[in-house]
Amino acid sequence: MTARIFHSNFTYTFPVLPGPKFVRLYFYPSSYSNLDISKSYFSLSTNNYKLLNNFSASLTVSAIRPPVDYFTKEFIITVWDNQKLELTFIPSPASFAFINGIEIVSMPDSFYARGDDNPLTYVGNDHFFYLGNTTALETVYRLNVGGQDISSEGDTGMHRTWNQDSEYLIGQAGNNPYLPGVKIKYRAKTPAYSAPVLVYSTMRSMGPEPRLNMNYNLTWIFPVDPGFHYLLRLHFCETRMEIINENQQVFLIFINNQTAEYDADVIHMSGGNGIPVYKDYTVLVPQGSQSKQDLWLELHPNMDLKPTFADAILNGLEIFKLNTTDGNLAGSNPEPTVAPPPAEQHPSLQDRRTGKRSSILTVIAIVGGSIGAVFACSLILYFFAFKQKRVKDPSKSEEKSSWTLISQTSRSTTTISSSLPTDLCRRFTFFEINEATGHFDDQNIIGSGGFGTVYKGYIEYGFIAVAIKRLDSSSKQGTREFQTEIEMLSNLRHLHLVSLIGYCDDHGEMILVYDYMSRGTLREHLYKTKNSPLPWKQRLEICIGAAKGLHYLHSGAKHTIIHRDVKSTNILLDENWVAKVSDFGLSRLGPTSTSQTHVSTVVRGSIGYVDPEYYRRQHLTEKSDVYSFGVVLFEVLCARPPVIPSSPKDQASLAGWARKCYQRGTLDQIVDPHLKGEVAPVSLNKFAEIANSCLHGQGIERPKMGDVVWGLEFALQLQQSAEKNANSVEGINMENKSSFSPHRDAMTTDDDDMFSGAESHSRSTVSTRESVTQSDPDQRARGVFSEIIDPKAR
Known part of the structure; x- marks a missing residue:
């Protein structure tokens, strides 16, 4: 990763056409040219607005949960006639500024700031709020309510990122009805660029039970900077076929415990089923004693007009912070551990200019401060900032992540206490x-x-x-x-x-x-179940999610955490099929110093999943979790238990058997038959390569969980790419060995053979009823393995 560093005031000048612009700033706080990034404090102004003040990217990224390596700040600025877009970085005294990337995207006129002709509802007041073109905005949240994340590539024309809303829900989560293939009928008042189809085709509703719905509010809470006005844009689109007429569903909208809308009727607002619409509201979040205040949004059925259904829905949500009267948009930094340097005083901002805007979208590409070529029809401006010698950060070179949503923060937690933490749960x-x-x-x-x-x-x-x-x-x-x-x-x-x-x-x-995880455990969807078989891409997405959870334990927490009991029954699925790692009763902190390579501890885990190196040496590392996850990957691929005592000895252990099949090139013969014709060979090969590498006999040869995440995401991309080409998507042929080639470097090690024998021994007294005798040889196994009698989640 590269950055441009400023030790004194520095201004970028962009010759763009008039009109409103998205200005996106990318920050990757790290050590550049041996500078301490925690000592970087700076301000940023543009065209009479102060966007940042004594800003610390280091403190900001450290407050984001779950942890990330970098983040984005997005602003909306209007450029007037005969005016250029200028960004001025101003380091605080004895400090420095930096930037990793700048992106400028034009947008349609009057898209957010609609002028005096279209005043907005001012929540808690008896008059309207006028949002003119002289107002600058900062994007605080942009959510695909009830749906999955939408990357910038999935947006309609302006490269916005939409995130899930589940992190901000409080209490009852309601339902997430989704009708695949539903046609969204955009109109002139709500054109296609308002929000992508995926926003309007997914929603969160209160659920089908009227009695329950009348006794709770569908509620979201958002931490925001106090002392500012906020614009909330609520996106609606009714796609359920049972609601096609007005007064079938009416609900109240509350913002910060005040009524914003008494009788919201989506069909009435939009004009029909499948037609999207959005409503804008403004609210003041006053100053308080805390650096952050909560902004509440609640929906509740209104039965006064006797509608057919007691329900409420929301499809999407955008929240923007508006500048104060002196042009300020800057909030405070998250609470620092040491006092930051004082902010530099700057002259007051000049009066804002006025003028006419143009709807023409501008594209400029700038690299290292020089102007590049205009990309036809892309309508995007990208700027990548570099330090003059393009200083790379070696400490981050192996990590692969993606840019996160703007200003995404959550409540912080405290350090682990020796007593039960009543303040945290x-x-x-x-x-x-x-x-x-x-x-x-x-x-x-x-x-x-x-x-x-x-x-x-x-x-x-x-x-x-x-x-x-x-x-x-x-x-x-x-x-x-x-x-x-x-x-x-x-x-x-x-x-x-x-x-x-x-x-x-x-x-x-x-x-x-x-x-409550309504979909149960991963194992419940793989074998010995009445549930429908999971499609291949869904299996990949579940594996990616679980791998990300483990990667966070190993690399994202304050100290390395080793789960020590990774298995398919400890991977739970919520209503959206999002995978969540569970059951931390056996977890241990990993090495706490660089001189330590492992933790010496007695063996704990579950039969078929325990790392043979850990079993033999009692040396626990995060690579022990990697081994267990490799077993899970083959479970997902083959839809069979990790141990089948009644099978031939060489097939009893899934880990040993799958590795041998991988080495021989016959893995396709043990793949779940329900996947026949569905898995692209390139995706299968990549997935198997990852699973096999996780099961290496020596922990040092296994990949890190971050590499596993990347590999699985690549396997998913390979599957998606193959499906785009109808001629290449024939899937694996379960009867044709040629679809999987031998891998001679994947020979089963002595450790694998040793552990396979240990598994067989520990289960040698298991009857057809899966019970265990109380004979002495099994007492050690009972102490070691957490799950023998009943293979369900603990």
């Missing part, structure tokens, strides 16, 4: 848990394992579904695992890690309460 009473589970009714059991029994329950007066895990009094796992899981999960927040809501330790009980 909720402490439930036993009475609450008893009520939530229907007095631990067996009909609510959704899983069991070495820890005990897992129940589906409901909290908050029955409106929020949760998973409740109760320690079995006969379990060998006890207080240490219980407290480990609480301490680990209460300090971890990531899209691909299961969220801990709270715990209960009343009356000697040890109970954990999690978000």
